[in-house]
Ligand SMILES: *[C@@H]1O[C@H](CO)[C@@H](O)[C@H](O)[C@H]1NC(C)=O
Ligand SMILES: *[C@@H]1O[C@H](CO)[C@@H](O)[C@H](O)[C@H]1NC(C)=O
Ligand SMILES: *[C@@H]1O[C@H](CO)[C@@H](O)[C@H](O)[C@H]1NC(C)=O
Ligand SMILES: *[C@@H]1O[C@H](CO)[C@@H](O)[C@H](O)[C@H]1NC(C)=O
């Protein structure tokens with residue numbers, strides 16, 4: 389126990405003296421001499437009230453022991469909450485990509501924290517694809533895909549032979565790989581850590597309710613929805629980010645295709661949410677200056693509702709039904725998540741402090757953190773310099789030429 393304390397203090401003081409944090413960040417806020425940054429072992433990220441409150445009043449630890457006001461985070465949730473020993477911190481970002489990105493950036497660049505050894509547990513609810521999983525399930529993603537970062541045509545005006553009004557930026561067909569990349573289209577996190585998190589979560593007994601069970605059963609009449617009709621499990625499958633809260637089988641299928649396209653066939657469209665790519669982009673930029681370790685991120689999404697109706701149900705009935713899996717999904721954030729946190733804390737000295745080595749590519753579509761993405765066109769960095777300065781300029785010209793040619797014919 390005392391060893392724990394010594395190590396913790398060591399990291400905190402080391403952080404102040406360590407030269408690889410840019411001076412502008414270290415000295416931006418003048419701190420008294422006794423100031424030590426908080427260096428949590430696990431930082432839990434929720435997006436709205438119920439996801440945050442899932443962690444309050446629990447027997448394992450008290451994150452409300454230390455409330456820290458952090459400039460730049462959501463006016464609705466202006467404080468980060470930590471245990472008295474700083475081992476576990478929790479923040480509620482506010483919903484949607486902008487809130488998530490700015491909250492996480494503000495924390496990452498705050499001199500109040502030293503996050504270089506911190507594990508980030510994104511822990512929120514999500515829509516779920518009944519072809520892959522079901523309400524109440526707990527999912528851990530390897531890929532996060534920004535599916536709505538595309539061109540969009542209202543489906544009533546789309547070309548007749550298209551199946552969707554969404555098509556990738558810089559492309560002229562829904563099946564073309566995007567040629568105009570913003571860099572946030574796909575993130576890939578540490579698969580070894582994902583597997584460890586799943587093994588910890590599997591020691592939990594998940595919550596379920598009679599309402600969720602009877603709702604699930606309604607999906608059984610459609611063969612492809614068989615996983616949606618089965619009981620909730622803990623599983624690996626990927627997550628789609630969109631600011632627009634979309635619903636329905638057609639958009640679900642379109643974004644399933646987008647997920648597969650953007651990840652070169654590796655990603656499985658499973659859950660839908662409104663923040664993860666934003667949170668990941670904020671962490672990625674902080675990782676690029678050494679402030680966080682991008683290989684210490686876990687994306688856990690518990691399923692609260694189906695992304696599409698069951699056979700013969702109206703689309704609005706499904707969207708507006710309040711008695712799907714919301715209750716169990718909130719319960720399961722805690723029930724599964726606390727096992728992950730305890731696993732990391734208990735194994736800190738012999739396993740997690742040093743980090744879990746990833747065997748897969750970890751990072752974004754640009755290759756910002758180094759390495760070669762296993763999806764997309766490959767790293768844009770050569771000798772540390774980006775070789776693309778302006779977005780897809782060349783590709784845009786090529787697209788225009790193609791459009792001209794096809795209208796000529
Ligand atoms: C921290 O804030 C919560 C409310 O957000 C409050 O219930 C709790 O008492 C506060 N803790 C301390 C130590 O003031
Ligand atoms: C969102 O993040 C996921 C993985 O976390 C990644 O697969 C996806 O490409 C990202 N999408 C965008 C648009 O950034
Ligand atoms: C699930 O949680 C609810 C409270 O949200 C509780 O009433 C119910 O008994 C729990 N069910 C199981 C199976 O744990
Ligand atoms: C998704 O892709 C499949 C296979 O290419 C295609 O049959 C289907 O129509 C596409 N769905 C949508 C909505 O784009």
Ligand SMILES: *[C@@H]1O[C@H](CO)[C@@H](O)[C@H](O)[C@H]1NC(C)=O
Nearest residue numbers: 606608609610698699700701
């Ligand atoms: C859906 O409605 C159609 C037409 O009323 C009916 O033929 C079909 O059996 C229904 N399917 C299910 C699964 O209820």
Ligand SMILES: *[C@@H]1O[C@H](CO)[C@@H](O)[C@H](O)[C@H]1NC(C)=O
Nearest residue numbers: 565652761762763764765766
């Ligand atoms: C991914 O697919 C695109 C489009 O087919 C291709 O250009 C790219 O080289 C592929 N990337 C990888 C890493 O295989």
